[in-house]
Amino acid sequence: MMATRRSFLTTALGVAALPLLPSLAFARAARMGRRERRLVLLDLAGGNDGLNTVVPFADPAYIAARPTLRLTEKELLPLRPGLGLRRELAALHPRFEAGELAIVQGVGYPRPDRSHFRSTDIWHTASLTPEQANCGWLARVGELPEVVADGRLPALMVGGGSVPLLLHGARGPAPQVDSFSDLEVASGPGDGKEGRVAAMAELANGEGDRDALRFLREATRATHAQSAQVARAAKLGRTTASYPDTPLGRSLQLVAQLLAGELDCSAYYARQDGYDTHAFQADAHAFLLRDLGDSLGAFWADVAALGATQEVLVMVSSEFGRRVAENGSKGTDHGAAAPLLLLGGAVAGGMHGPAPDLRDLEDGDVKYGVDFRRVYATLLAQWFEVDAAAFLAESFAPLPLLRRRE
Amino acid sequence: MNLAPFVPGVDGPFDDAAAGHLLRSAAFGSRPEERAEAVSAGLPATLDRLFSRDEGKAAAQLAALAPTVSQSDEFPRLQGLWLGRMVESGAPLLEKLALFWHNHFATSQVKVQQNDWMWRQYALFREKGSGSFRELLQAAARDPALLVWLDGNSNVRSHPNENFARELLELFSLGVGHYSERDVQEAARAFSGWHVRDGLFWRNERSLDTGTKRLFGVELTDGGEVIDVATRQAACAPFLAGKLLRAFVTDLPDAAAVAEVAAALVEEELVVGTTLRRLFASKLFFATTARRSRIAGPVEWCVGLLRRTRARSKYRAVAEAAAAMGQSLFAPPNVKGWEGGRSWISSRTLLARGRFAAELCYGGELGITIDWEKLAGESARVGGAPLVATLEAILVDDALDPTTRARIVDFASSAAAGAGTLRVQRVAQLLLGAPEAQIA
């Protein structure tokens, strides 16, 4: 039977859909190119209380709105006069002082949605009408050949839970690793695993001219190559920092290990759950932020030890902030705009965006001062170096969040 | 004559290889003894058996749990129930045809949400799947799950919703390019008021557009007539023929094959069962180029291996494993269903197949238990070529390319393979990791 032109196209696309990974580890010297940059996205799922993360402790409106939850200056680390960072994030404060941590205040979007799911989708699709988008913005970026070379891994979700819309592209969801075994070729019990995997890989080198078989051999070779690369990255990668024994800590350690092992993957995504603090927020929020600060602090220590601070950028955001006034249960309800963090050697550190005005609220929520898509526009234009307009419905001027590259 | 019959002895032998090809296409693969039985019974008798509707006691008892399982919030159980029935069925073609129609109408529980409606739709495919395509389409168009899937309830006279009508023409009967936008609009009007109420099809008189519509040059009023007219279009038979060939014979059918099957479909008045029977008895089907030219879909692959090894397993977990390989039963990715063929394969899905193969060989979370030493019989003790030959016959018929086979024999004869049961398991796993093992 003859193949039709249409089926030939299917074939070609089918092969292209495989993330074929070159087996050569990339050279350090070439890392400055955009294809060698690594973005780490971290979602604080549930809606992080921004006001109790980056705290306007001296603002009388804050003090009035938070009779039991308010934090005082001595519980905070100085950011600028009247503004402090939670002590639980102490591991990040030196990075702020060193100019590697940017805090963008009041990040949100018009007509804020207070549903966790819809607001998350809005952030993940970079669209205010996420129902009409079925791909995440990051997945779409990863499909651009100028960003992710043919055969490289565009993105990896690290940790458990479902793969979010952010990572769903035209070719389906990005791979997810909770542990290295997820990307390992299964080899069965007993010694000599490597030999057996090698024997399996060898089978892809057979001859024969059947069409389907040729295709499958190619696919099998690519799979073994990719798996070998992750395995090698895992094996080569060493981390030295001490991480909290939490899901987030383990996820970020895994990312550090893969970075250290030089896995050719351009974005990582991890999620920290539990920020939906409607009642008795104080202890729970403190636990979460300490976990965040210590995990991220350890991760950055590993990145610094690798000498990769220029190539790695971390963005920390949440689907929304929380109501300015605390509720009757010593907690806070779903809100709107909140601060966003960017960490990296390429970051123009310090405070960005207008400080929220607690005397000018919208339905009891902070009005947004920076559209999150403006942050995306900045990353698209200056980190990925692509045309931001192709990803965003409107045109947004970049923010001065990244240092100019020579 | 279209689909000229394959005459054993003249056009080639109906031997182990031919029987294997037939049972991979029309069933979920076979064990060596089933092929031997087929060869000695001959092609016509084997076809009689394949088209029997007697699924056996175990499968029937399993299916009787459907009302209970539908009530469970755990949708994967429903997937497991169907998958289990495929494994236990004595009438595998019935299940394979249902799977074909499930992919054709591509309704997903993710939107429909009602487990029992999904099961009812599947029961419809089982019941009418080998009959007249026209009648099946008439019944499917009144199926609650499909109507919900394609927004039937929002198709009202004042605001016709074209979703259902468009998919009927594009995906169910004719294919792109064989109808106009005007046809879609007219068909949508004809289906207005085809709604669901209380879980049943309901002709909502208030929403019905009773005016005259004009479709493909024919004047009509009712949606049922749209189906009659559409299925009489010349494009219908080739459209369906191509899909049948891709599902049952080859990923890349050529135009001549499509034309032959289409002509047979027309001769059989779109009755799918008799057409398929002619196809399975044809020279076209047994041609060397038609063999081993189809990549097995995940469900077919898993079910086949479980049947071949007579394994017990946790069906729900296997259904979830198949989902990880890219085929989540009752939940196709979109209205087009699974694209199939090469799109089944990516490094993600190949790794998932590898994990399933490892589970099959060594056991694990899927609860698969197989007595490998017993399965391999005398060859378990010998290792080497005899062991590979035994396992190949059980797991993949005669799939292996000589070069591949030689490599596996090398391994099976080496110290790395170990001895005893472990050697059988390792050789089986290696064999299932071969590219050939993914091809039906």
Next chain:
Amino acid sequence: MRRSRPLRTLLCRLGAAAAVAGLLSWLPLAALAGPAWPRLRGEPAVVAVAPATEVADLAELLPEELIAVAEARGLGARMRDLPTSSLKERLFALPAWKQYQKSPAYVELMAGYGFVELVGGMKAHDLLDAVLGEQLVVALVTGETMPGLVGAVRIGDLDRADHLMQVARTLAAMAKEEPPAWRTESLGGVEALVVREQLYVGQVGRDLLFASTKGRFAELATRAIAGVSMPPPALVAAARASAPQDAIVALALDGPRVTAISGKESWLPVRQDDFVGAALLGDLFALAARAPVVPMSLHGSAESLVFEVALPAPADAPLPTAYRGFGHANAAQPLPTLHPPGMLLTWSMRRDLAALWADHGELCQDKVGAELALAKANLGIFFGGRSLPDEVLPALDESILFVLSRQTFPGVASPPALRYPAGAMIWQARGDHERLGREFANGVQMAIALFNVDSAQKNQAPYELFVDAHRGVQITGGRLPRDDDRAVEPERLNASPCFARVGARLIVASTVELMQALIDELSVGQMATAPSGALTWIEVDGRNVAELALEDRDALIAQATLEQGKSLEQANLEQAFLVDIAREVAKLRLSTRLVDATLRVELALQMVPRVGATRPAREGGP
């Protein structure tokens, strides 16, 4: 994982040893059959060594370094009076057993049974009766690399003992294995049969000795031949001291030695993985982990069987204060148990949740702290801004009652395939119970309102809030409107969550039906009281469990086939067995009681009394 390997290997060995010992114990029945022993093939008879003097007590043969020990005396004779024999009869009378007799598994079992009879040259069915003879001791002893097994059985008379040894040799000789599965070796003056280098068996007089290592066997043999009387090991004495006179089996564990082989700091976790575990079992684990010796015993009668663990709990035991708080330090009574119609389980306990929460750092692993902080945040919303651990829990007495009962589905056209039981929690309020009652009522309404928000998103019917009265008691809760066809999901549970206060008792129930039954029971005042000193008192009614299992039959079978990978045949059979066996259990009780500075953990099985000697056949009949 690496650490537990010796333990696992040991368990394998014990399994193998138990198999051989089990086989041995089946054989001497022939003694009852008559003096004419069948001549066995294989080895010529070995003349047994006679002891200088027979030791009076087999336990004297055991070494001092025991990790665990079990002793049974006159077990054979006693088996007849125990429920095990009536259990056996009951088992053979079950319809499910008859079904099982048709299965291949049964045929295999019978083949094995026949083989044993053949080799032993006797009928096997009365066997337990005869074998267990006069005294049986089995112990786990410390060893160089891993623990070993030692033990001895005293057989009724010398002839039977001789025969048994010979059967053992014959069985060993029949196994065709390369290298041979057995050999003989002279150890401590006894010709020992060595099976797979894992089990040493020998005979001194009418005593059969066995051990898992050469050294331990030689030690046993030397002592048996010398016949010198000495006191039994301390652990045996401890087991005997704690067991009741009529105990069937007396056991004891040496805590520090068990800990040593577990390779951990303590053989039982002192700090629990989760809060619920700490609240339910924490005190038991804490006491057991610290106990130098843990004695246990099994005793019973024709209709009941009781397994008891006695944990020393002196007033100055180094227990965390939270554990002392709920009864170890005071003698307050638990709440009387309630038995609503269809009762599946009633669970009364004394637990000071506030103290447990406050002390979680000491009682639980570190991560529990974060979990509790999140729980506090998530649950706080139900108590109108009052803190669960700091304000709500301290207002509750430590007496807590939990009840589960079968549900009927009044007015539901097609009841669900899986019928969840209804449940209720009952607390005793301290202080202002009217205020606390109002807060609970508000909390339940709040929870229903939140649930409704979720239902609305899923397009399901919301609960309608109601306030009703039953016997003058106000019930606050929510129920589903019957005429709303969106009700599918919640209707399946038949839930109508509600709250009521009866005096100082605060009741939260999952259905109004159960709530009314509980109020009825509390108003009538006929409640079963748990004995004084009880910290936990759990009763399970097997007959209601059987009814529930019958109602949920299809769902359970679907679960077994789809989730557990069983065949339909097997699933059907198991389900039938579950129902049949549960029906025979009138009451299963688990209790912990503090008596005389000892925490007694008791698991008691009470069978349904049997009417007449034989049971009328279920099928057929006039």
